[in-house]
Amino acid sequence: YKCLSYQWGPEAKGGFIKINGKAYFVCRNLLHFLQRARTRYHSEPLWIDALCIDQDNNDERNHEVQLMGTIYTQALEVYVWLGETNE
Secondary structure (H helix, E strand, O other): OEEEEEOOOOOOOEEEEEEOOEEEEEEHHHHHHHHHHOOOOOOOOEEOHHHHOOOOOHHHHHHHHHHHHHHHHHOOEEEEEOOOOOO
């Protein structure tokens, strides 16, 4: 698998995406990455914390945050998204 590392932003700013027919709210910076990368990475499994960890489940989120170092270390590649050039 491959991972994405990106800068979190204010939750008030962002937008919704759909994955398998289900809507997810993501921060603006992640939304920008997904918009730019959808054609390039469309068939690759990509681990993104905000989407792979149930953000509404505190126990799961706390557990997975402790594993994030291992998740990134064991990934084949880690993409880093710093944001749009005007941000």
